[in-house]
Structures are given as C-alpha cells and as structure tokens.
Amino acid sequence: MRAPTSKGLGPTRYTHRMSVLDPSLLPVPRSWDSEDDDRLPPALKVFALRTLELGEVKAVGFDMDYTLARYRSPEIDALAFKKAVRLMVRERGYPSWLLEVDFDPHFAIRGLILDGVRGNLLKVSRERQVLRATHGTRPMAPGAIEACYGRRRLAVSAKGFRSIDTMFEIPESGLYARLVDFLDADRLPGKDYVRLFHDVRWAIDSVHRNGEMKAEILTHRDFFIPKDPNLALALDRWRRGGKKLFVATNSDWTFTNGVMGHLLDGQDDARPRWTDYFDLICVSTRKPLFFMESPPAIPIAGSGCDHAYTGGNAMWVEATLRASGEEVLYVGDHVYGDILRSKKTLAWRTLMLIPELETELLKLEAQGEDLRELLRVETSRRRCQRRISLLLDEWARLRHRRHVLAPRLSPEALQAFDREMAQLKAEADEADQRAEALQTRATQLNASVEAAFNPLWGPLFRDREEQTRLADQMQQYACAYTGKISNLRMVDPGATLYAPTPALPHERM
Numbered sequence: 001m002r003a004p005t006s007k008g009l010g011p012t013r014y015t016h017r018m019s020v021l022d023p024s025l026l027p028v029p030r031s032w033d034s035e036d037d038d039r040l041p042p043a044l045k046v047f048a049l050r051t052l053e054l055g056e057v058k059a060v061g062f063d064m065d066y067t068l069a070r071y072r073s074p075e076i077d078a079l080a081f082k083k084a085v086r087l088m089v090r091e092r093g094y095p096s097w098l099l100e101v102d103f104d105p106h107f108a109i110r111g112l113i114l115d116g117v118r119g120n121l122l123k124v125s126r127e128r129q130v131l132r133a134t135h136g137t138r139p140m141a142p143g144a145i146e147a148c149y150g151r152r153r154l155a156v157s158a159k160g161f162r163s164i165d166t167m168f169e170i171p172e173s174g175l176y177a178r179l180v181d182f183l184d185a186d187r188l189p190g191k192d193y194v195r196l197f198h199d200v201r202w203a204i205d206s207v208h209r210n211g212e213m214k215a216e217i218l219t220h221r222d223f224f225i226p227k228d229p230n231l232a233l234a235l236d237r238w239r240r241g242g243k244k245l246f247v248a249t250n251s252d253w254t255f256t257n258g259v260m261g262h263l264l265d266g267q268d269d270a271r272p273r274w275t276d277y278f279d280l281i282c283v284s285t286r287k288p289l290f291f292m293e294s295p296p297a298i299p300i301a302g303s304g305c306d307h308a309y310t311g312g313n314a315m316w317v318e319a320t321l322r323a324s325g326e327e328v329l330y331v332g333d334h335v336y337g338d339i340l341r342s343k344k345t346l347a348w349r350t351l352m353l354i355p356e357l358e359t360e361l362l363k364l365e366a367q368g369e370d371l372r373e374l375l376r377v378e379t380s381r382r383r384c385q386r387r388i389s390l391l392l393d394e395w396a397r398l399r400h401r402r403h404v405l406a407p408r409l410s411p412e413a414l415q416a417f418d419r420e421m422a423q424l425k426a427e428a429d430e431a432d433q434r435a436e437a438l439q440t441r442a443t444q445l446n447a448s449v450e451a452a453f454n455p456l457w458g459p460l461f462r463d464r465e466e467q468t469r470l471a472d473q474m475q476q477y478a479c480a481y482t483g484k485i486s487n488l489r490m491v492d493p494g495a496t497l498y499a500p501t502p503a504l505p506h507e508r509m
Contacts, residue, residue: 045482045487046482046491048497049479052349052479052496056326058243058322058323058328059279059328059329060238061246062246062330062332063248066167066168066333067338068231071224073167076224078103079216081171084175084206085175088199088200092199092202098182101178104178106455106456107137109454109457110165110166110470112173114163115160116162118135119135119184121133121176125467125468125469127153133145133149137177137181139456165337168204176197179196214254218255225262228486229267230486231264232264234486234489235277237488241493244279245278246321252284253284253303253310273304275303280309280317280320280321283300284311285312293313296311297316314346324346329348329350330351331352331353332352333352349479350477351481352477353483354474357482361483373445374446380438384435391428392428395421446464
C-alpha cells in the first residue's frame, strides 16, 4: 500500500524550494515612534555593515559622479542613450531609423549582468546563480533560464559578461537589449549579439570620453545637476570635525570644476569656492588603477588653488594627508572602482553611495502592510508544512505496523488501525488545503510587493528570499552605505557607527 497522494500529498510535495521571502531576512519597515523625536527617517541614515569608529578616521575621500554630484535621472540616462545611438549610426553604420528609438527608463536596474554572447540580461544571486533574465527586453521563463544557465555558479568576470555596476551603465544595458530585439526581428542585417555587445560598449564609453555629453551637461547644469542644500553643511561639519577631505574622480578638471562649482560655490561665506571644502583634489585618476599604480600627480595650472592635481595615486594621497589604511574613509558609488579596490588594496574604510536607496526605502515603507502580512502568511505556511510532515510520518508508521502485525491482529484491531489512518489522512488533507491557500496568498503578496519596485526585476538588493550579487558585494567590501553625501550632516565625525550584532539562527528566537 502506497502513501496517500490525494491532493498531491506525498513526501516530495513539501521539500521543494518555495518562492517566498525568508522571514528571517524580510526587510519589514519599522513603524516610527511619534514620541521619539531623535529617530531619523531611514532616508537620512548611514547604515553600518561593520562597526566604524569615525574618531580614528583622519581623512575622508569622495568620488564625484553620482557621489558628491547626483545627476537627474532618467533624463541624463536618456541623453547618454540618444548620443550613443547617434554615434553608432554616424560611425558604425547602424540604420538611421534607430534615431527614433526612445530610452525606456523603467527597463533596467543596477546590478544586472549583461551576457553579450547570448543577448541576455541577468539578475544573479549572491551565489552567482541566475534568478531572472531577459533575452533582449523579453522576460525569459524559468525553464529557458534553466536550459541556458542551469544551476551552476556563473563566472561573471569571464569574457562576454559585463557587470552593470554604476548608474552610468543603465543606458548601456537598455540600448543593448533593444538592439537584440531588433536583431532577432531581422532588422539589423550583418550583426550578431557579440558585435552589438562591443559596439554598444564602445558607443557608451565614447560619449562619456569625447566631451560632447559633458559639455551639454555643463551647459544645462541647472537641469541635469540638482543642488542639495545640505551638501555644503555636511562637508563643513566634517572639515570642522578635524577630518581632512579629498576628492578622487576620474573626471577631468574642466568638468569637475564646472560640476562642483555649481554645487558648492557661494553656499558658505566662509568657504566661497568649492575648492575651500577640500584639502586635496585629484582629477583624471583612472580608477581603479589609482589604487594600484603610481603615476605622478601634476599640479593643475590655472586652477586657482594650490591643492588640485591631475593623476596621482592612493599611496601619494596617504603620504600627503598623513593618513593610511583604516585611517582613511573613501566614499563612492562604484562597487569595483571605488569600494572593492580601495578596501582590498589599501585596507581603507569604505562608505558606499546608493543613489537608488531613498526610492527603495520609500517603496519598502509603502509596502509595509503587505510585507507584514507576508511574514504572517509565510510563518503559518511553514508551520502547516511541519504539521503535514508529522501527520504523514505518523500515517507511514501506522501503515508499517499494520503490515507487520496484521497476521497477529484481530479484525477489530485492524479496523482500529484503519480508522486511525483514515483520521490522519483527513487531517493531512485539511492541512494540505490550508497550505495551498497560504501559498496562493503568499504568491499574491510577493507579486504585489515586487510590482512596487521594478515589475521586471524586483528590488535592487533581493529577489524574494535570495540576496543579489550587488547586495553581497556591498556586504563584503563596504563598511557602511547611505543614499546621499548630505546624510553625513546627521553623523558626528567622532562617533562610532555600530553594525547589527551578528546572530546565529538559534540566537534570533
């Protein structure tokens, strides 16, 4: 006699991976206590991943693009998209009808992997396994993802893959995906996925290097570079707090001076020029090589200050500012170029800027009720699973005993076994129905929560119960993270930022 299989009951039904959030990782927003006037809104916080003793930090460095300067998105992404398309039409022979294609601001997010061999975009987990994917802009079904990538750990640094790690690369992924769509529709004769991959990479890189895009940004800086009135206050507080501040940016002097002057000039009578906020300014640094090589620092003639240089390297910065290793805190938005390299090469402390964090936090807060219900539903579902498992185990034990003891039992005893087994089956069926209802509700809640973020890719740092590669990299290499530099105004430069105390599962009870 086999175990009951009505309504799908059976040992394997409850052992597969459920597509719901893990309650132990569920980012349920806290409700703010109206009587606690000192509690900061999440969007203004600096979140520590490692305990960070700021009193021991002597120098604080900043990247500029998407760190000190926040560009207006998606407008600046659309500008890069359009300029890249024009360059491809003008210099690489692409059809002129591409000039009519518009940038889709809702398609791509940061942290994706571009597969230039297969024409796919991938969202991968911390284990480098593919969670979601599109071919071009079209979502791939789970079966297609499995057939293409299996369950293996991807070597995302291998040839043909490109990590979309910065905000600057969002237009690149969107443009590549649209071109893959056109290629599949036979509208780009003579091209293939790899050719598209290289041409898009060249075009996006070129529009940022040839000066045309930078010139347009500076011409319309009031539109493209919104001012943050708290930026000057934050820098001033940390400078008065005894920290030496420096800038290390890959942008050239002309662009850096134009952007930073727009943001900081005239904000404080005591510091009339933006250069007055910093002890050292390094432009055209060629990060991440800045952290690994030693090109000379060349003073910038005509800069109007004696501490602005082209080139230079991190070791020279340490010697100039008399701070090294963990005495330096570096702030940037690029996982590899800013955070990973400064941490691994020099043991600097790191603060990662997440421009999207404020939006993610607002969406989390808006979805708070659904998240709390999802936690309740998932907890009930797992308890129901455990009950079903115990009922089935008891049913199997009675069946075995009945089979072994049958020759020695009376008809009445056999009937008693049958009644008890029937009761267990009825209870298991009832629990099964409840588990199915809870699973349906959990699926609905998951869909509602994820639709509030990006309908195609979901949240930036998570995919249901899985953390993403971007979240994993941030946790490995960043000491802390925040949404904007001006949040440092809320932090005492001599304070200690405390990371959450690590806990094993049994310690969370």
